[in-house]
Amino acid sequence: MAFRCINLFRNIKCSSTIKLRHNLMSTLTSKDNKINEIKEYKTENNITYLEDPDCFGTLAGRAPVSNTLEDEGDVKEEQYLQNKPLQSQKLTTKQYADLIKQYLKHKRIKEAIDILETRMLKEDRVKPENYIYNILIGACAEVGYTKKAFKLFNDMKRRALKPTGDTYTCLFEACINSPWPADGLKMATHLRNHMIEKGIEPNLTNYNVMIKAFGRCSDIPTAFKIVDEMISKKIKIRVHTFNHLIQACISDKDYGLKHALIVWRKMLKMREKPNVYSFNLMLKCVKDCNLGSKEDLLEVVGLIQEHMTLLNMKANVLQIEDSITYLQKNENVNHKQTLPILESDIIIEETSDLNSKPIQDNNSNTGAALEDRTGLALINEDNTSLELIENYKQPEQHVQMRTAPNLLSKIVQIDQILGVQDVHIPQDKFAIIGGQEDFLKEMEVYSVKPDIKTFTQMLPLIENNSEAENKLLETMQDLDIKTDIDFYNALIKKRCFRQDYDSAFDVREIIEKQNKRHKKHPLNKKHIIKVNIMTYGVLALGCKTKEKAEKLLNEMNEKQFKVNIEILGTLMKNATYQMQFGYILYVMDIVKKENIRVNEAFIKHLEIFNDRCLKIIQKNEKENRESPVLAAAYRRFGNIYNNWLKEINIEEALKPEHPWQQFMEQHPTPVQRESFQIVEPKKFYKRNRKFVQYSPKL
Known part of the structure; x- marks a missing residue:
């Protein structure tokens, strides 16, 4: 009985404790719910009043509050904080530079810039160095992408990276290669003022490229002011600076040769020896610029x-x-x-x-x-x-043997100048600086050996006949000058312009003979000359008939050259000049088949031909002369021409294309496989090196 009472007492005690614990837990949960409700209504935006006039009805209750982020900036920030890159996926500066150089080797500017802006800054989150920026600024400068070059420069300064001398050199090169000279001059002036304001002292290379930039952008006075600034700072003016001044003179088409001759005399006066680039630039100046009037000479x-x-x-x-x-x-x-x-x-x-008398003493x-x-x-x-x-034999005897006075030589035979007249023809301008023989003798005086570019620049300046050209080829053989395809392209072009088409097509035989000689020697395979698209472009000048044009285009297909609108424009010009309707329709059909975008020059040839046919037909009608063949051919051409203009979508084709658009878009994927492959650099990991106890060798 006593044992029963004890068990009953225990049961009552346990039940009371369980109820007490249950009541305590229920009170705590209710308090937590109240606290949570207070927290939910803590903000002012979430407070709801009993009789809120803006709330219609109370049956639906409160709308649930979403915890998801809806703002795009917040989403990006959240992803940026969560998706941290691994340390193993980051590369070194040299490896990123190698990746960029692989794209730049194949002219993929957009993909190279994406390595910096997308991979380094967004994906890998690596702080770039000024070396990466210099590579990309130089690449943009080379292709004339001036806007992007200066944008990278500003981004570089924003990241507290110090620009180097190479940075400013590349920026001035971007101004030189700008498609708009006025815009390039504006940016070059702004950059020079920036360097003056920041107290940046240019080096010799910066000064030279500044002279080149202002000269190419037709601001010759500023180019000469920069030279005066160099002299005032006691910087020695070397031959490279004079070469950049001659380049500045070439931009003046009316008086450029006069300025170049003055710069040349100044170079000789300062005892600077001209190099091969100086002579080549003088030839280019003779070709592109005029001397001025008789008074200037x-x-x-x-x-x-x-x-x-x-x-x-x-x-x-x-x-x-x-x-x-x-x-x-x-x-x-x-x-x-x-x-x-x-x-x-x-x-x-x-x-x-x-012959001069000594001074009295x-x-x-x-x-x-x-x-x-x-x-x-x-x-x-x-x-x-x-x-x-x-x-002793006088060293000036070779000067006295010269046939004409040479204004480039140090000692000019002024006595042989009988009179001065206006000079405009390139052959006459070339005679002022000695002509073919005396110009080469002047190079020999300064121990300067001419290169292939010298003879390529000299080709348009010699007499326009086969004898002078053959003499030039013999001189190149005597001096052992290695020819290239650019020289032969210029030779074909010159012969086609004087309508010597047979000699122009014979140049290909000269190339084949030269290649056969090189094939005999296995070490000379690198000197084998290969024709390029420019070769077919100049050969198209001699295709006066449809048969020759077909032969040329078939040869291009065999050698896997894709025809372009420039070559077809040359063929169209020949066809319209000869008034061959079949030839014209053949070229138009190729444009439609190959889906080639026409340019303004191509359409201009067709419009001139259309107007010419109309004038001839109207003239025949006035003079009561019958021309049924011409009228029928023109009627057929007119119908085909109108349909052809609709098929090629002439309005879209003639829209002007921005020169920088190609650098803002990804390179189109070709039908065939890519001609190159990007090699991803290997990632380096630290090796676990074990401790090896030193044991001396006995």
């Missing part, structure tokens, strides 16, 4: 006379002074015994004019006797000592 001749008189006076004064000091030191020595000793130590820099008779005895007075490079030779 006389001004150049006057400057040359002043330079020559200055050289003669300096040489004579130095000869007399040095001969006197030499005799005072060797008074007791026989002069005949000293001559053999002096013959071994001669360095020739420049010679005096033997107290010891002028002594100097004259010395000059009469030896026949030649020479000065060395430092102008400090006089060295004499008996019966």
Whole structure:
């Protein structure tokens, strides 16, 4: 009985504790719900009143509050914080640079820029260095993408990266290659002012590219001001600076040759030796620029006379002074015994004019006797000592053998200039600087060997006949100059312009013969000349009939060259000039088949031909002359022409295309496989190196 009472007491006690615990938990949960309700209605936006006039009805209750982010910026920020890149997927600066260079090698500008803007900054979150920016700015500068080059420059400064000298060089190159010279000049001026404001001191390369930029953008006075600034800062003006000044002169088509000759005389006056680029630029200046009027030529001749008189006076004064000091030191020595000793130590820099009289001095008779005895007075490079030779051959004899005065030479034969007249023809302008023979002799004087570009620039300046061209080819063989396809393209073009089509097509035989000679030697395979699309472009100038055009296009298909609108435009010009309706319709059919976008020049040839046919038909009607064949052919052409214009969508085809559009879009995927493959760089991991205890070798 006692045991039962004890069990009953235990049961009552447990039930009371369970109820008490249950009541306690229920009170706590109710308090939590109240707290949560308070939290939900804590913000002002979520408070609802019992009799809110903006709320219609109370049966539906409160709308559920969504915890998802709806703002795009918040979503991007959340993804940016959650999707952190792994350390293993990041590359080094050199590896990113190698990736960019692979795209730039194949002219994929958009893909190269995406490596920086997408992969480095967004995906891998790597801080780029100024080396990456310099590569991309240089690539944009090369293709004339000026806007993007300066945008990258501003982004570079925003990231606290210090621009280097290469950065400013590339930016000025972007101004040079801009498709709009006025815009390029504006950006170059802004960049130069920025460098002045920030106190950035340009180096020699920056100064040279600044001269080139302002000169190419037709601001020649600023280019010469920059040279004056270099002189004021005591920067030595070298031949490269003069070459950039000659490039600036080429931009002036009316007086460029005059300015270039003045720059050349200044270069000789400062004793700078011209190089092969200097001579090539002078040839380009002769080809593209004019000399001006007769007065401008006389001004150049006057400057040359002043330079020559200055050289003669300096040489004579130095000869007399040095001969006197030499005799005072060797008074007791026989002069005949000293001559053999002096013959071994001669360095020739420049010679005096033997016909000019020496300046009068107290010891002028002594100097004259010395000059009469030896026949030649020479000065060395430092102008400090006089060295004499008996019966020495004059080094200026090759100058006297020249056929015409050369305004590029240091000593010009002014006496041979009988008169001055206006010069406009390229052959006459080339004669002023010596012509073919004397120009090459002038290069030989300065120990400058011409290259293939020299002869390519010289080709349009020689006489327009086969004899002069064959002579030029012989000279190239004598000098062992390796020809290239650009030279032969220029030769074909020149022969086609003078309507010597047979000789133009014979150039291909010359190329084949030269390739056969190179094939015999396995080491000379790199010198084999291959025709390119430009070769077919100049050969199209000689296709005056439909048969020749078909033959040319079939040959292009065999060699897997895709025809372009420039070649078809040349064929269309020949067809319309010859008034061959079949030839015209054949070219129009190729444009439609190949789905080639026409340009304004192509349509202009057709419009001129249409107007020409109408004038001929109207003239025949007025004169009562019957031309049924021409009228029927024109009627058929008119019907086909109207339908052809609709099929090619002429309005869309003639819309102007922005020059930078190609760099803003991804490169189109070709039908065939890609010609190159991007090699992803290998990722480097740290190796777990074990500790090896040192054990000395016995």
